[in-house]
Structures are given as structure tokens and as C-alpha cells.
Amino acid sequence: MAGVLVYVLIFLLSLLSCITKRRGKKELYKGVKLTPGSTGWPYIGETLQLYSQDPNVFFAEKQKRYGEIFKTHILGCPCVMLASAEAARFVLTQAHLFKPTYPKSKEHLIGPSALFFHQGDYHMRLRKLVQGSLSLDALRNLVVDISAIAASTLDSWNGGHVIDTFQEMKKFSFEVGILAIFGHLESHYREELKKNYRIVDKGYNSFPTSIPGTSYKKALTARKTLSKILSDIISERKEKRLLEKDLLGCLLNSKDDKGQVLTDDQIADNIIGVLFAAQDTTASALTWIVKYLHDNPKLLEAVKTEQKAIYKMNVEGNQPLSWSQTRNMPLTQKVVLESLRMASIISFTFREAVADVEYKGYLIPKGWKVMPLFRNIHHNPEYFSDPEKFDPSRFEVAPKPNTFMPFGSGVHACPGNELSKLEMLIIIHQLVSKFRWEVVGSQNGIQYGPFPVPLHGLPARFWKESTI
Numbered sequence: 001m002a003g004v005l006v007y008v009l010i011f012l013l014s015l016l017s018c019i020t021k022r023r024g025k026k027e028l029y030k031g032v033k034l035t036p037g038s039t040g041w042p043y044i045g046e047t048l049q050l051y052s053q054d055p056n057v058f059f060a061e062k063q064k065r066y067g068e069i070f071k072t073h074i075l076g077c078p079c080v081m082l083a084s085a086e087a088a089r090f091v092l093t094q095a096h097l098f099k100p101t102y103p104k105s106k107e108h109l110i111g112p113s114a115l116f117f118h119q120g121d122y123h124m125r126l127r128k129l130v131q132g133s134l135s136l137d138a139l140r141n142l143v144v145d146i147s148a149i150a151a152s153t154l155d156s157w158n159g160g161h162v163i164d165t166f167q168e169m170k171k172f173s174f175e176v177g178i179l180a181i182f183g184h185l186e187s188h189y190r191e192e193l194k195k196n197y198r199i200v201d202k203g204y205n206s207f208p209t210s211i212p213g214t215s216y217k218k219a220l221t222a223r224k225t226l227s228k229i230l231s232d233i234i235s236e237r238k239e240k241r242l243l244e245k246d247l248l249g250c251l252l253n254s255k256d257d258k259g260q261v262l263t264d265d266q267i268a269d270n271i272i273g274v275l276f277a278a279q280d281t282t283a284s285a286l287t288w289i290v291k292y293l294h295d296n297p298k299l300l301e302a303v304k305t306e307q308k309a310i311y312k313m314n315v316e317g318n319q320p321l322s323w324s325q326t327r328n329m330p331l332t333q334k335v336v337l338e339s340l341r342m343a344s345i346i347s348f349t350f351r352e353a354v355a356d357v358e359y360k361g362y363l364i365p366k367g368w369k370v371m372p373l374f375r376n377i378h379h380n381p382e383y384f385s386d387p388e389k390f391d392p393s394r395f396e397v398a399p400k401p402n403t404f405m406p407f408g409s410g411v412h413a414c415p416g417n418e419l420s421k422l423e424m425l426i427i428i429h430q431l432v433s434k435f436r437w438e439v440v441g442s443q444n445g446i447q448y449g450p451f452p453v454p455l456h457g458l459p460a461r462f463w464k465e466s467t468i
Contacts, residue, residue, distance in 0.1 A: 035362045037070035045073025079369040085402040088372035092410035098351035105208030111269025131415045133247040140323040147321045149175045150430045157462040166457035169283035177278040183246040196222040230268040282420045284451045288343040304432045306331050311433040326425045334392035336424045340406035344375035437462045
């Protein structure tokens with residue numbers, strides 16, 4: 001905990017210039033109704049309170065005290081928190097009033113041309129390209145290959161040795177990401193991408209300093225290496241003039257209204273961006289699914305019954321899992337949705353007001369961060385009865401509009417949400433049809449890095465069992 005506090009204090013000091021600029025604007029808001037709430041200590045705000053406890057508890061207590069719209073001051077910036085479905089929808093769908101915002105340090109590691117750092121025409125162009133490469137028609141052709149990756153991943157767990165479930169799920173989701181981006185990539189490229197991506201991933205949430213030997217400095221160096229590897233892959237693809245329909249193919253073959261193609265740097269930034277967006281969030285959700293099924297034996301048996309019926313049919317017919325079968329797993333589909341609601345991997349998102357905005361009689365000043373609190377919405381008893389209970393049957397009826405947003409909403413919603421859900425269905429099918437498992441040690445507790453995962457990555461043992 002001491003290390004975290006030191007990191008936060010250093011980070012806040014690096015943002016003092018931003019805060020100083022804000023001080024000169026106080027007079028502008030005198031007499032105007034700002035949202036209720038507390039901004040904590042000067043400069044530090046309430047960052048230490050946020051990071052010294054479960055963030056979900058911090059936000060829940062704020063909501064209980066101030067209501068569904070309240071202000072705070074964290075990570076060097078004044079913020080407005082939104083815990084109602086209506087307010088979240090307003091912010092996420094008004095792209096002209098609220099822009100995505102990320103620290104520059106993260107832009108440097110992913111690449112400034114990645115689609116989620118932008119809005120407007122460039123953003124829409126890139127979003128359509130990513131969505132096109134991950135459309136349902138495109139995913140239909142990936143089922144067999146994703147199934148093979150899932151089978152290989154699970155086989156490596158067999159034997160009862162303790163594994164870190166989250167880290168293993170990260171390996172799985174990374175391989176699926178490579179498949180969706182490049183198709184069947186040559187092994188030496190895959191290994192080089194994997195090695196350097198891990199270094200970038202490790203430095204992504206570290207303190208952003210260029211001091212040699214630090215995680216962030218190592219990540220910057222590895223990011224340059226990734227650019228070189230991607231440049232080689234792009235050059236090779238151009239030379240062969242292949243018209244592949246994977247993401248790389250879509251990016252290479254795209255032209256705007258003026259006939260301009262994307263630069264190699266733009267393509268590389270968006271490839272890295274998709275890998276980042278696809279890996280940790282999906283791996284976190286998969287880890288929670290393993291835990292929720294483990295903790296609910298009756299539900300696990302019901303899911304096994306559904307999946308083993310499919311498995312038996314395929315074994316007897318000597319057929320692989322099909323796209324149509326993944327679309328006909330009603331109970332498993334509900335388990336996925338309830339896991340996304342319960343875990344709320346993306347607990348909140350950052351936007352920034354590009355102008356003074358009035359909402360519900362309150363002023364959201366220009367430059368303030370605005371944070372829709374997805375987890376608070378997903379755990380609101382007005383929207384989901386007994387919200388702390390894991391109950392897939394609640395999704396037998398569609399949730400009220402704007403109350404279930406595991407992949408965000410509006411023009412910046414995750415374009416890879418269907419791929420993510422497909423990964424979950426496929427690995428659940430393989431897992432419950434062929435394996436049994438037990439969680440090792442404490443089964444409770446959550447860690448944040450930054451996405452919530454079960455404590456210690458959910459250590460567990462897996463054994464292959466007789467099938468059919």
C-alpha cells in the first residue's frame with residue numbers, strides 16, 4: 001500500500017501545472033450551481049481516499065451521501081461522477097460535448113493515432129474498419145480457430161498444478177487478438193510481438209518516467225520494437241498484395257474520401273490499441289466466469305448439461321463447434337451477461353467536457369472530467385433486484401434501456417464486444433465439457449490492476465475428466 005501511495009503522490013505532483021491553471025478560473029463559477037460533493041484536500045483532492053480502499057466502496061458511499069450526480073477531485077483533476085443510467089447515456093451519446101481523455105503517457109505507449117484517442121471523422125473511419133473486421137460475418141469464420149486456441153490453452157492447465165487463472169486467460173485472449181488482427185501469423189512474428197507486448201503491458205500502469213531501468217522506460221523501448229515488427233509485417237503483406245479480411249487487411253485496403261490510405265504508423269497504433277482493448281478486459285471477465293461457476297455448483301451442473309449435449313453431438317458427428325451452436329447456448333449466454341454485470345470490469349470511464357454543459361440544473365464546467373459509473377448502475381437495486389446475487393435468470397427479461405453497459409455506449413462503445421462474448425462462450429464450452437477444477441486458497445477478495453480480478457488472479461487447479 002505504501003508503494004501505491006508514493007506513486008499517487010508523485011503522479012499528483014506531475015499534474016500541478018494543470019491544477020494551477022484551474023485555480024485562476026474559480027471566479028467563473030461563483031454563484032453557479034455545481035454538483036454536490038467534496039473535493040478533499042488542496043491539490044491532492046480525494047485521490048488517497050480512492051486508492052486506500054475498494055474503489056467501488058468509495059463511489060458507493062459518495063452516491064449514498066450526495067445522490068446520483070456528485071463531484072470529487074482525483075488524480076489531479078476535478079471530476080463529476082454520474083451514477084444514473086440516464087446521466088451516463090447523456091454523456092456517452094453526446095460526443096460533441098464530451099471527449100474521451102487519457103493521460104499522455106498511455107498515448108505514448110499505445111500510439112497517438114489509436115481510434116479511442118480521437119473523435120470526429122477520423123474516429124468514425126477507424127471505428128468502421130475495426131467493426132467491419134469484427135462483424136458477425138467475420139467472426140463466423142473464426143469459431144474453429146478460436147476453439148483450437150481454447151483447447152490448447154486448457155490442455156496446458158491439465159494435471160492439477162496451480163495456475164494463475166487471470167494470467168493464463170491473458171495468454172488466451174492475446175492469441176485470439178493476434179488471430180483477429182493478422183489471421184495465421186508466422187510463429188517468429190507472433191513470439192516477437194508477444195515478448196515485447198508483455199513489456200509494454202507491464203509498464204502501462206507504472207509511473208511515467210524516462211529514467212533508465214524503470215518499467216515505463218522499458219515499455220517505451222519495447223513499443224519502438226513493436227513498431228519495427230509491425231512495419232516488417234505490413235511491408236510483407238503489401239509485397240504479397242493479399243486481400244485478407246482480417247483487421248490488418250481492412251486497415252491496409254482502406255481509403256478515405258480523398259483516396260488517402262492510412263500510414264504505417266496509423267495502422268500500427270490501431271493494432272496495438274486493439275490488442276490493449278481486447279486483452280485485459282476479456283481475460284478479467286473470463287477469470288470471473290471461472291470463479292462464479294465454481295461458487296455456484298448447481299448452476300455449473302446446468303451449464304455442463306447444456307454444453308455436454310453440444311459436445312456429444314459434435315463428437316458423434318466428428319464435427320467441430322459451429323457458429324450456429326455458439327448462437328444457441330441460452331443458459332451459457334445468460335451466465336456471460338450476468339458475469340459482465342456482476343464483475344463490471346470497466347467500472348467507469350473518463351470523458352472531458354469540451355464546453356460548459358448544464359445537466360439537470362447543474363453545471364459541468366469545461367475541462368472537468370466526467371465519469372459514468374457503470375458498476376454503480378449495474379448494482380443499483382432499482383435496475384437489478386438483489387444486485388449482489390449472481391443470478392443469470394435475471395437476463396430472461398431484457399434489462400431496462402441504458403442500465404446494462406458492460407461495453408460502454410455511444411460512438412465510443414467497444415467495437416470488439418461480439419468477439420469478446422464469442423471467446424467467453426467458446427472457452428466455457430471447452431472448460432465445462434472436458435474439465436473439473438478447484439480454486440486454491442481464499443476464494444474472496446478483489447485486486448485492481450487496474451481492472452478488477454479475483455485475489456491473486458484466482459489460483460486454481462484443473463483436471464481433464466472423461467467426456468461423454
